[in-house]
Amino acid sequence: MTTRTKIALVTGGSRGLGKNMALAIADKGIDVIITYHSKADDAAEVVKAIEAKGRKAAALQLDTSHVAAFDAFFKEFSTVLNKTFNSNHFDFLVNNAGTALYAPVASTTEEQFDTAVNIHFKGVFFLTQKALPFLNDGGRIINISSGLARFTPPGSSVYGSLKGAIEVFTRYLATELGARGIAANTVAPGAIETDFGGGRVRDNKEINDVIAAHTALGRVGLPDDIGGVVAFLCTEEARWINAQRIEVSGGMNL
Numbered sequence: 669m670t671t672r673t674k675i676a677l678v679t680g681g682s683r684g685l686g687k688n689m690a691l692a693i694a695d696k697g698i699d700v701i702i703t704y705h706s707k708a709d710d711a712a713e714v715v716k717a718i719e720a721k722g723r724k725a726a727a728l729q730l731d732t733s734h735v736a737a738f739d740a741f742f743k744e745f746s747t748v749l750n751k752t753f754n755s756n757h758f759d760f761l762v763n764n765a766g767t768a769l770y771a772p773v774a775s776t777t778e779e780q781f782d783t784a785v786n787i788h789f790k791g792v793f794f795l796t797q798k799a800l801p802f803l804n805d806g807g808r809i810i811n812i813s814s815g816l817a818r819f820t821p822p823g824s825s826v827y828g829s830l831k832g833a834i835e836v837f838t839r840y841l842a843t844e845l846g847a848r849g850i851a852a853n854t855v856a857p858g859a860i861e862t863d864f865g866g867g868r869v870r871d872n873k874e875i876n877d878v879i880a881a882h883t884a885l886g887r888v889g890l891p892d893d894i895g896g897v898v899a900f901l902c903t904e905e906a907r908w909i910n911a912q913r914i915e916v917s918g919g920m921n922l
Contacts (some may be wrong), residue, residue: 673724675749675758676902677799679703679732680765682711684862685812685894689762690714692895693902694723699753701745703730703765726752732765733786735794742798749802759807760902761799763792763834766812768864770823781826788830793837806849810901811838813856813913819921831856835913842911851910855898858917860889884919893918 676693680686681702690700691714700718704711704727711727718725726748730741749755769784771777796809803809813835816828834854841852859879861870868875869888879888897916900906 673697673699674760674902675699675701675753675755676760676762677701677703677745677758678762678764679730679795680705682707682714682727684864685857685860685891686762686764687714688891688895689764689898690725690895691717691721692899693760693762694718694721694725696899696903697723698760698899698902699724701726701728701748701753701758703728703732705729705731705765724753730765732791732795733783735786735791738795738798742802746802757802757804759804760810761796761803761807762810762812762898763796764812765791768866769827771826772823773825776826784826784830788827789833789837792834796841800845803850808902808906809838809841809845809850809852810898811835811852811854812898813838813854815856815858815915815917815920817856818915838913839911846910851907853901853909853911854913855894855901856913856915856917857894858883858889858915858920860891860894862891879920882921883917884922887918889916889918 676698678686678690681690682704690702694700702714715725715727728744766788769780771780811834814831816824817831817835838852838854859869876888880886894916
């Protein structure tokens with residue numbers, strides 16, 4: 669009996685945590701489609717890296733804040749599924765794409781607010797909605813939240829609140845999609861050394877040291893600390909995990 673190779677869609681997979689997730693998922697024997705916003709060359713390198721692991725891969729351009737473009741995206745997605753992966757459906761949706769926003773409540777503009785909502789909640793909601801006809805029964809949805817939905821340093825009120833919304837949304841997904849055998853969970857990274865937010869955690873030693881001092885395991889997180897957790901949620905061993913928030917922060921701000 670031949671086992672069907674499963675397929676994951678990882679948004680924002682050309683760099684940072686999304687890249688790490690995509691590579692870790694490929695290590696589990698899963699084919700991967702990534703999306704990228706503007707860095708086509710970086711996305712192509714991730715595709716090559718996945719293919720070097722013996723898996724099929726593809727990269728598609730997507731602005732996750734632009735809901736009006738989602739129908740065209742899924743038309744292209746369907747074509748790629750057929751031509752590259754010989755399939756009409758996929759198995760794992762990882763909603764990872766996002767940008768940082770550091771602004772105090774007193775000075776956050778309506779434009780900043782609306783942009784963040786479109787990327788971190790509206791876009792995730794409607795991308796997931798439009799992905800559902802393509803998602804196999806028994807599949808998984810993994811939404812990326814943040815430790816900032818639990819702890820509250822000044823300046824992240826909008827971002828943290830939207831990640832809180834994602835965590836509630838995920839529980840509704842688990843409830844409504846349970847009849848199809850689809851599990852939905854959130855992974856909430858703590859502070860990680862990437863280029864996210866201009867690389868401030870990675871490149872600012874003062875910030876890095878403060879975070880490390882407030883983390884039980886005594887250091888700031890690395891991309892390799894996150895990707896494997898997301899990949900695990902795509903495995904059969906994780907089949908009974910559903911509607912959970914899994915914080916991966918090394919014990920930050922306990």
